Amino acid sequence: MAGFDLVGRLLGRMRDRDGRARALEAPAREMSAPGPTPRPGPRPPPGSERMLREAVATKLLDGWLSNRNQTLVPHVLNFAVLPPERAGLLVAVMAAAAQADGQVSAEEARRMPLALRRLGAGEGVVAGLQPALDAPPPLPALLAQVQEEGLAPHAYAAALLALDRRGRSNRAFLRYLAARLGLAPEVAGGLERRYRG
8 A cells, every 4th residue: 555655746747847846836827817997097198299200300300400401412323323414413523522722633634534434424525625714604503403313412422533632722612513503511521531543
């Protein structure tokens, strides 16, 4: 009989090994029992949901506006994809920039066709550079046309590629050009880093 008691106790212990723990079951049942229903807190004031939506919308708009200048800047100035009239407009800006200090230096004359070819301009566009240098259009009309076409950052990049930035009058011209085209200082600075000439 004692042997049966021993076997019974061993089997009883083995039954608890399948994931059941009687010692923990009772406290778990007490914890899962529904407690008193929590009392509702104070109701939000009327219109607070609308105010929250407006605050979130304002934050989103503010973030977009502070970042908009980065999205307006051309990532790549590619003459190969520009229509001929727009490419010609940017070539005219290059010619005007090169003459900002009153003369086109030998370095600027050498640099401009190379920059145009490097940026995908065809020979027709490159050939338009010399006539633009010989008879540049009036700068106010040229810049007004640039703005109408939405090419302000492109025009600034083209000017950067055309002139020698070490000259004092050339740097003054770039400041004027950025202001006249309505470019934010961070946009102009980003273009200056990207298009070093």
